[in-house]
Amino acid sequence: MARKRFDDSSCSVARALNEVGDWWSLLVVLHAMYGTRRFVDFQQELGIARNILCDRLARLVDNEVLKKVEVGEHGSRFEYRLTEKGRDLFPIVIALRQWGDKWNPAPDQAPLDLRDRETGQTIRQVEVQDVNGNPLTVRDVFVPEGETVDKRKSAESRKKVG
Amino acid sequence: MARKRFDDSSCSVARALNEVGDWWSLLVVLHAMYGTRRFVDFQQELGIARNILCDRLARLVDNEVLKKVEVGEHGSRFEYRLTEKGRDLFPIVIALRQWGDKWNPAPDQAPLDLRDRETGQTIRQVEVQDVNGNPLTVRDVFVPEGETVDKRKSAESRKKVG
DNA sequence: CTAATCTGGTTTCTTTAAGCAACCTTATTC
DNA sequence: GAATAAGGTTGCTTAAAGAAACCAGATTAG
Incomplete structure (x- = not known):
């Protein structure tokens, strides 16, 4: 594909897109926000090819959006968890979701109803x-x-x- | 690349990413927000291949994020302008920019200082x-x-x- | 204690999109 | 009337995405 990478770009949007601007990365982050942490779970939920998932997870870890945590007593079991940088993508993911719900609503699916834990009330538009x-x-x-x-x-x- | 398209997906984030989730689309939208409207200007500012730009513009027009307006008296000159749907991406683009500025600041570039026209004051974090x-x-x-x-x-x- | 299974990958192969450059058509300018 | 600009299109090359098979270490089942 010869995708141009913009690490050097003077535009911070381009740099941001370089880290999470491809197809899968943001979906991985989204699912991580929904609680997914394991390789196989990401794979099944997203229907992503395993090699691509490997690559995306590794890149997200490299970019410190996720961290890889050894779990399960004797190694060989890992979890991928959001870092603060990753959690900081929350407004972006939610804004995307709201935009999608507004402009391309799924006929069969209610728009995301995300609520504040404190009050139980629906969140605002970003x-x-x-x-x-x-x-x-x-x-x-x-x-x-x-x-x-x-x-x-x-x-x-x-x-x-x- | 065999990129999977998720038009059918039950996830509205996936559907949103389907429209603006590739590398270039959001950058095109960003530049449109900064006032760019002409094919050649997008091409030069973004450094994008012309055929890819064609494709992205056409897709964005198809998805009603941009509209193609005939301008210049006798046809054969066009502008691409944001629709309401496109302008509605504003929070996403700004959130991305703020995230990029926060977590991958360019050493040589000040973070985006976007101001309210009314008061002249810097906008909030999204x-x-x-x-x-x-x-x-x-x-x-x-x-x-x-x-x-x-x-x-x-x-x-x-x-x-x- | 051996066999099957689960987890987290890696490898190979095919398909498809991105990048580049050349070309083309319709104005407009010189 | 030739050169230039705008807005593409075409063809070729390269690289990334997808699918599926394979693999190794740990765990569980029998």
Whole structure:
């Protein structure tokens, strides 16, 4: 596939996508959030090829999104658990899920009803907010002068956001 | 590459990833949010192969994330603009960017400083919140009984989130 | 104590998509 | 009227994804 890797990229979205931006990685993280920890469980739940799962798990461990924990007394049993960095993907995964539920609802499936353990109430839509917690759209924001967005283009088109 | 497509999947994250979950699509959307609209501009900014860009743009248009607008008086000039569905990816893109800035900061680049047009103040971290706007981590939430997460596995491991 | 099974892989082979470069068509500019 | 720009398309090469078989160490079943 010759996929270009952007480790060097000046864009942090590109760098983020480099770690979790492929097909499976985010699904692995999602399932890890749902409690899955074992190789075989990921494999069965996701229906992913074993070699690809190996690769993704190894990469996620390399990138410190997951950590591999030896479990079961004599070795040879492992668990993959989210690190803080991995848990920090929570808003992204939830936002994706909400977006999917909103724009591509499954006819047979209710949208995710995720609830706060404390109150039992349904969580909010994930949104971009100003300092006071008011929602912002892409048209409500700007990048201050002097910020650059990416690379090798004239600066004019970059100041605008929205 | 034989990438499995999950249009049929019961998981809305998988369905979302099906539309914007590959390497380039989200970067295209990101640049669209930054104001890019023309084929050549996407191509140069992203450094993407032209045929792949064609494919991604067409797919994004098919999925109604972008719309192709005839511009320039006599046809043969087009712009790709975000639809509402596309603009709705804003929290995801911003969350990704913030995650990247936090966990893989570029030494040479300041983290994204995105500001509210109204007040000029820096936006908040994107987070999952309860009904009152208090932040929630993956450990603070649960899926009520009866919800299923994905497929073909016993239900026990699914109730847990975190 | 040997055989079957479970877990967590690795290897091999095939298919398919990504990357690159060249080419093409329809304006518009010089 | 030739050169350039925009927006593609085509063909080739390379590399990653998928499927399935194999493997080794630990555990359990008989």
